[in-house]
Amino acid sequence: LDLYTFGQVISMASLRFGQHLITSSQIFFQSSLSFAFVNIRPVVLGHVLVAPKRLVKRFAGLTQEEITDLFINSQRVCATVERAYNATSCTIAIQDGHDAGQTVEHVHVHIVPRRSGDFKRYDDVYDKINECESSLDSWQRTARSEQDMNEEASHLAAMLKQ
């Protein structure tokens, strides 16, 4: 579905992410083989995801082209969220398979901007990533509104071009 807005064609296509449908307003970057989108339950502000466009469950199922594309875009997204959120570092993680904590059966790279003292211990971020689907204990764990995600995605899309 394409919409004409202010004379420009804007693609409104949403993309599959496992059992979920990621709306175009959540997606802030796309290449031919992968896409980056804002998280509905971020562990910290700026926790985003990069996934292949093809629905592939496990890392082992990706082609060389998809791996290259996924990681080149993850590198770019990482630099962007660091800048956008004034971070100094980044956690890059893949939970590959159910027993590694994967809940959405579609390969995805977690990108979490990090800064000094953000968690009590550096590795606590992994506990938080794991808690994602199960415990919604604080405001950050609550599913966000479309508008909230749309605003973050627009901001990141603009930052990515700079």
Ligand code: AMW
């Ligand atoms: W996994 O536990 O499979 O490594 O991570 C799944 C991630 O996908 C979590 O960070 C979760 O918040 C995120 N997520 C789940 N559904 C959606 C959605 N509809 N839009 C954006 N992110 C989502």
